[in-house]
Amino acid sequence: MSLESHRAACAALTLLVACGPAMADLQVAVGATSESTVALKVEVDRIVPLASLHPRLELRLATGLLLLSSEEEDGNAAWLLSPALRWTFSGERGAFLEAGIGGALFLETRVDSRELSTAFQFEDRLALGLPWASGELSLALTHYSNAGIKRPNDGLETLTLGYRYPL
Template sequence: MKRFLGLAALAATVLGHSYTAQAAGIEFGVGHTSQSSMTYRLGLKSDWDKSWLQSDVGRLTGYWDGAYTFWDGKKSSSSNSLSFSPVFVYEFAGETVKPYIEAGIGMALFSKTEVEEQKLGTAFQFEDRIGVGLRFNGGHEVGIRATHYSNAGLSSTNDGVESYALHYTMPL
């Protein structure tokens, strides 16, 4: 556990320095797993500052996401994870509120290979996400997201785990 916390501190320092130049916001999330555990997420987001397919309907853009998640399992099955993911966002046009949909595939490193009864097989997991939300003028954002973690067959044990979360992002 001490080793994982040391790695988490190092990753937070490195991620913090890399986000300083283009920081978009800090994200707070609360979720629930498919196994009834709570999740608490703290993330940093950095916009790509690029857009494609821009029209009157909206635009395609994206961001880098780095996060720490605490998985509050029952008994001694609590876990921690660090994740990093590129996320594509289709942002619909709007003046003060812009609805969006997002999807991304990244990676995560768990402190344990078990979350509740789910046997992950490896500490390294792929992170797949899909979500919807609202972006407000001034950079604030609220949304809901489904995230799936799996080792994609790197181990014969691969139960995977899902999290369904509400999140709020405030600009830095």
């Protein structure tokens, strides 16, 4: 990433952490893309109960940064908006499944050999998690694609292991 990209990412991360208490929780996840690029995701979020629909259903509203590092190139970063429906299997603090469709705004339209074509990408995410210590541990598979808005539409996937804890 260029110096300007690092500064923009640091400023956005500072803003996310500063907004943290209003958002309630912080999640940090590490993993890799389908191109073996190292991925770091930092998000702040809030869980909204949907008990009027079903007692085990919740809505997770998250925003954050996806930082991608590469040995071959400068890397990349994206601002994320990640809503997801969460189904808890048993009790208030049981194992859960999350699924959501959100959006990502990338700084560059290329990630290693993948040509994204547009800075805006849809974010499709599936995650499994469980309570651990005072927070939650989760494993997430995320796909980024522009849904054919512009060709080529190579897209990319990330697999991350994350920990979410209350601020």
